[in-house]
Amino acid sequence: MIVGRISDTRTRLLETAIELMYVRGYSAVGVQELCTRAGVNKGSFYYFFPSKRELALAVIDVYRQRMLDLWNDALTADYAPLERLRRTFERTYEVHCGLMAVNGQMHGCPLGNLALELSCQDEEIRQRLCDTFADWIGMIDRLLRQAVATGALPVIDTTTTAQTVVAYFEGVMMLAKTQNDLAVVTHLPHSVMALVRAAVQAPPR
């Protein structure tokens, strides 16, 4: 079962990185600490990840896949499109309630955290995060287009609206992290719907 063990080691390193970097960011977490915490020696680390930044790219890919899974569910669930949009943000809120109960602290959006820490330091990481946000905006764009197609929304600039929704989500998560309190996130699903209505009232120039 060598393949199994190798795969386990990579997974353990990845999960440890996800855990530590979520709380303390990228720069403050060292390779030695990652290895110790994961119970892996440095040779194994560098076998799987040529550098800490390669590990960070793998962490981003994990979050990207989780985001895609969540929004794929939203695109195909058996409800009206705008109801699926609202429910997906409700689910996101509930996930963060659960995380905060476990962690005793609000850690924010892991993609947003890495985006602000690293976008000016590493071009490849910036690009990977930029692509991930673009994918996310694209998923919400598709959901809004479904709403337009079913007549639930008039014709609006769905792409700009999707971008506004993601920006608002990231800002709310930042305030919640800074306040160490999820109260500001409580209104998220409602406010997202208000943002979509704002797009209807005043389509971007």
Next chain:
Amino acid sequence: MIVGRISDTRTRLLETAIELMYVRGYSAVGVQELCTRAGVNKGSFYYFFPSKRELALAVIDVYRQRMLDLWNDALTADYAPLERLRRTFERTYEVHCGLMAVNGQMHGCPLGNLALELSCQDEEIRQRLCDTFADWIGMIDRLLRQAVATGALPVIDTTTTAQTVVAYFEGVMMLAKTQNDLAVVTHLPHSVMALVRAAVQAPPR
């Protein structure tokens, strides 16, 4: 002129920290690098700042004062309140256009950057950032109340709306930093007005 020199040294350290931490964050910038860049020895550093985190708190206070100055102007300028809100975000956009031209890179909102990097690592820094965001939300709240008082807005939940505006601003700055492109910020003044209109259309529950 000893007082002058002492004051100069503190100012130089503060300006160097503002410059370096804006690009690379807090963890990635060391005290030795700050001293070398500022032309100050370590003894002088620790005379003014017992630790790097004290310097970070002073950096936050500088940004807080700039924010208060900007929004004090917005509260007292000789235009209608909503026009002052729009113009202040236009000014913010222009400032970041200028910064990006000088730096060749979009560095985002310095307060947002520190908030996401440090809120889970240092309780005093988190609280200082939280207070700063609360002050900022308070300034926009006062501006919206002026708009309500003059009849430019109906009675809305100005505090929640101000919070939504700040969250949206921070999220847009995050996307702009991740895209290394200010295009997403271009619509900021317009979108903020749409958010305020959304509050009128659908007051929070």
